[in-house]
Amino acid sequence: MSEEKNESTKDTKNKDKSSDSKKPSRRRSVGIVLLGVLLAAILIPLGVFVVAYATYDVPEPEEVTSKQVSSIYASDAETELARIVPPEGNRRQVELEEVPEHVQNAVLAAEDREFWTNIGFSVTGFGRAVVGQLTGDGSAGGGSTITQQYVKNSLVGDDYSYVRKARELVYSVKMTNEWSKEDILAAYLNTVYLGRNAYGIEAASHAYFDKPVSELTVEEGALLAAIIQLPSQLDPWNDPVGAETRWNYVLDGMVEMGELSAEEREGMVFPETRDPAEYSAYTEATGTNGMIKNNVIAELGEVGITEEDMTTRGLQITTTIDTKTQEATLDSVEAELAGLQEDARAAVVSIEPGTGAVRSYFGGDDATGWDYANAGLQTGSTFKIFGLAAALQQGIPLSAMYDSSPVSLPGDIVVNNWDNSDSGYTTIAEALKRSYNTSFIRLQDDLYNTTQDTADMAHALGVARSLPGVPATLTENGGQPYEGIILGQYQSRAIDMSTALATVANGGVWHETHFVERVETSDGEVLYEHEVGEGERRVSELVAANLLSAMEPIAGYSSSALAEGRTSAAKTGTAQLGDTGQNKDAWMIGATPQLSTAVWVGTADNTSAIFNEWGGNMFGSNAPSAIWKSTLDGALEGQEVLEFDSPGQINFGSAPNQLYYDPVPAYTPPAYTTPAEAEPTEEEASEPEPVEEEPAPAPEVVVPEVPTPDEPEGGGIEIAPGLVIPDFLTG
Structure with missing residues (x-):
């Protein structure tokens, strides 16, 4: 019994020794596991970090692009006119040193x-x-x-x-x-x-x-x-x-x-900050500067500067707009429109003849609204200058005599002058000053290709060959234009008329009309700089000098002679509102050697009558002439008084019967914006008022009781069913 007990005790001690010997082993195992986990926790992320570090490419500082604002400046490169702000943010890059x-x-x-x-x-x-x-x-x-x-x-x-x-x-x-x-x-x-x-x-x-x-x-x-x-x-x-x-x-x-x-x-x-209400990060432009911005953006696209460039490179865009001329333009428009009806509108474009630079631009006071300076409008008697230029080019001199009496056209249509006057035979120069419709219809009939020559000359001098919604201008459904072209039947724009007159004022040499002078990135790289070049001769110097000579008396005749006795070449014009006897478009175009300016005045929808400050019919010698004179007087104040070259003599058939122009479409500014309510649709702006196929005699024009200045304006006719010629309708 004692032996069994001893044996049992011995076994128990042996088991305890065996158990004790296993404890360190287990501890070591747990430690190893923990160490492995710890090493894995360190090494795996470290390995991932090393692999990622080797894999990821960090771009160079100059390769990282951020959306940022581009600024549009006047010609002084300091006065900001507008900004191009990307939706992703209003940002301007600066160097750290700044x-x-x-x-x-x-x-x-x-x-x-x-x-x-x-x-x-x-x-x-x-x-x-x-x-x-x-x-x-x-x-x-x-x-x-x-x-x-x-x-x-x-x-x-x-x-x-x-x-x-x-x-x-x-x-x-x-x-x-x-x-x-x-x-x-x-x-x-x-x-x-x-x-x-x-x-x-x-x-x-x-x-x-x-x-x-x-x-x-x-x-x-x-x-x-x-x-x-x-x-x-x-x-x-x-x-x-x-x-x-x-x-x-x-x-x-x-x-x-x-x-x-x-x-x-x-x-x-603690510093004061400005009121957030007075600052809008996304206000790109105000007033007519919004329209300047649209023209600039379109032109940048033409020279290859992309939208990405505009929104990521912080462009500093210097335009042609001259602050003095622009200020004179805005002041003139504001002063004249203040006295007119609520829906009166205006367009003004001033171009430097020797360069094609747009020095002032007004298309309306709504930055996102209808741009009247870039809209197709009937030009009235201002278009007579193109028929006269074609005649001079074909050797018909200013001294040529033309009948100013009523003239009959096919379909029993009779053309009269604006005041039904008949001075018999007068020189074509005198007919231009008095704006005789009848004399110019007869002059156009004497051209080799009649109405087509008027259209070709207008295109040669700078009138656009197409407009938004109008694939081909100055044509009747792709064919030869009607007789009314010389009286301003077809649509052109204020920027076209200023361009064309600038070509004439520059002795017949055309320069591309442009808004952009220079484009530079925020880091100083020059992306674009406009080169003026020699221009393109579009009509002979002899013809240009004679045309300017014929136009010289008109500003004074319209009570709009420029200050300091400056010489100018000008022409007024109106377009009639259907057969109402009232006018819907009134024009004054004119140039000095330094500046060409076209002015239009009409209504917001261009389908209702425009009246002068006395409530009578608006003519080119009213508000348009006042705006034109005030603009040029302000813009040219302090500048040298220059004269046009004296005209050489053109005898019958002696002028070169040739147009010096490349038939490449002239500069076309961008499509104008969709008009707001009560402003014209393309169809409304382009179609004349319908009239009866057999026109009745024109209603009697009621002269207002208050005095109006003498008006050297042209008349109007209906030269085909439904097509009304501007200025004056008679039967």
Whole structure:
């Protein structure tokens, strides 16, 4: 029994020894597993990081593009007319040197005080962020450095995921190794969002303080830096207390960094910001500048500058618009339209004859509305100059005598003059001054190709060959135009009429009408510069000089002689509203050697009558002439008084019977915008009022009791069923 007990005790001791011997082994196994897990936790991410680091390509600083504003300036390259703002943000790129050091330091104090020394991320900050993610403690703090914020905004996006955060980390480290710190800071300052639809420190400086970043004070720079954390919430107009608290944090940080003395800090006052209501980041243009912008954008496309260029390269676009001429134009229009009916509208285009540069442009005062300067309108008697130019080119001199009595056309249509006058035979020069319809119908009949020669001359001098909705101008369904072309039956635009007269004023040499002088990127690269060149001769110098000579008396005859005794060549015109005896279009076109200006006045819908300031019929010698004179007087004030060349003699058949032009379509500005309510549709703007097939005698014109100036205007006729010739209708 005793032996069994001893044996049992021995077995138990042996088991205990065996068990004790296994414990260290188990501990070692657990330790090895834990070590393996720990190594895997370190090595696997490290391996992934190494692979990603080798795989990811960080673009060069100049290769990263951000949406930014392009600016359109007047010819002085300083006066901003409009902006091209991408939907993705209002941003203006600036060099780091343009940002004051105190503004840079304020941003670092707010967002990344270890920026100059960290490796692209903050180890302590990153650790806090990880703890916060694992514990759900949002107060643990963030870990994004300036480099990480920039990478997120420009390269990896801001979706919430660990994969995105890992990519951000890899890019940040690699960017720190491949970019200079200065490049990273500059890129960040140009892309960071600061509220008020402002992206980048320059745009924000204008949004909050209405000044460039280079002029920001320490206090102002600290406020912009404070806003970065919560751009909309910390806008002082939304949360003044929160904004000031964060502002104090930034300034205190600058003191801790040694970038601001405690004494300076003590005396600083929270800065005032501009009212957000007075600033709109997406206001691209106001008034007629919106129409200038449309013309500029269309022209940029013609010279190969893309929409991407306009929205990513911060273009500085210098136009041809002369501030003095533009101001004179706007003042003239405002003064004259103020005394007219509520729906009165105007168009004015001034072009420099020697270059084709558009020096002033007014198409309406609604930036997104109907552009009357680029709309097809009936031109009335102003079109007589093209028939006369064709006649001069074919050797018919200004001294040629033409009958001014009524003239009969096929279909028993009788053409009279605007006042039913009949002066018998007069020179064609006198007929132009008095705007005799009858004389010009007869003159056109003497041209080799009659009405076609009038059309060809107009195209040669600069009238567009097509309009939006009108594939071919100055033609009757693709065929030869009707007799009424010389009286302004067909549509042309103010910009066409100014271009054509500029060609004549330049001695018959045409230059391309253009709005853009120079295009430069934000980093100084010149993308485009307009070259004037020698131009193209479109009509002989002899013909141009004679035509100008015939037009010289007309401004004075219309009580619109220019100041300082300046010589001008001009022509008035009106287009009648159907058979009502009232007018719907009134024109004055005229040029000096320095400037060609075309003026139109009518109504918003172009299908109702336009009246002068006395309530009577509007003629070209009324508001259009007043606008024309005031524009040129203001634009040319202080400039040398120049004369046109004296005309050489044209004897019958002695002028060259040839047009010097390349039949390439003349410059065509962009399609005008869809009109707003009560403004003309293309059909309404292009079709004359219908009349009976057998026209009745024109109604008697009632002369208003108030006096009106003498009017050297042309008449009008119906030369085919349903086609009314402007100015005056009679039967």
